[in-house]
Amino acid sequence: MPAKDVLSTEQIHANLLQLPLWRYGLGALRTALKCESSAAALSLFAAIGELAQDANHHPDVDWRYDTLFVTLTSHDAGGKVTARDAALARSISSQAAAFGAVVRPELLRTLEIAIDTDDAEGISGTWKTALGYKARKDGSLADPFGRGPTLWFQETETPNANRIHLDVMIPFVESASVLEALSADGVALDYEHAPMWVLVADAQGNRLCISTEAGRDLG
Template identity: 70%
Template sequence: MPAKDVLTLEQVQANLLQLPQWRYGMGALRTALKCESSASALALFSTIGALAQEANHHPDVDWRYDTLFITLTSHDAGSRVSARDAALARSISAQAQNSGAVAKPELLRVVEIAIDTDDEDAISETWRTALGYKRQKDGSLADPFGRGPALWFQKTATPNANRFHLDITVPHSESSPILSELEATGAALDPEAAPRFVVATDAQGNRLCLCTEEGREIDGSPVDGQ
């Protein structure tokens, strides 16, 4: 039975007003918590595990030395944000504050690989088989364990000569300094679709898109027009 506590985008944003450590992106609540040490990060990880067990609702947590990257979404709600995610985020934030952890939203990055193609069906199965991924409803391919970047197919009648590009999604609140730093590297920026995404082209013609949650569908479906 589908979950009935899925939050609308407006409800997600309302919850975020009470969750300053968290950001919304790619259809999930996300945070990065920098702890005082590796040991304190592991202790907080254990505490989060206990909270998850108590709530019977389990986040994705990536422990990297003194930093925890946490993603909250509800699989039984089609991997969308539910009231349970917001409640668990509040509990995690309280424990993080008690442990001295500091939120680092500028560390949040979600990377996707996009391939220009005029015939998605001709290549999709090859990539799915090689990666061991699962095909999603929108045709994209995703790692069932959430370890590798998603791969999706940019359908176009005129594929770019360089068919691969990366979509790098960051919180909109953190995007301006990143764009400034990109420009300082010599990258050419095309802001036509901003703030949804900005196309950056390096000095050798390779492209990436710096994307934000602004204008993106709540289910996290790709919106990049490249």
């Protein structure tokens, strides 16, 4: 039975006004916390673990030397953001301040792989088996342990010659600086679907998308 405390997109953004360390992207609350040292990051990691145990609500935490990447969703709510996630985010923010951690929102980039196809069912099984992924309701494939990038199939009657491209998910409030940097490099940018995504093509025609949560209902 789905959780009853799922937050709407509007409620999520209202909570974010009180959570300056956090961003919303790919249907989750996310933060990147840089500590003074690897040891400090590990101590903060342990403190977050204690908070999670006390709340009986467990985030995904990726420890990378002096930086922690924290992702909050509720598995019993189908991977959506709930009031419990917002509450735990507030507790983690307090601990981060106590440890002197600094938020690094520009590091919050999540990778997805997209494949153009006119027959998703004809190829999805191959990728599911090879990657050991699980199928989701929307037809995409996800790593059950959250380690690898999501793979999804962009169905079209006219697949691009370059069928595989990367989607780089960036919180909307951080995306402008990335797009400005790409523009300064002289690459081609297609804003037709902005702000949900901006299509980027490198000098050899290889494609990627700078994608954000804006315009999506992921709450």
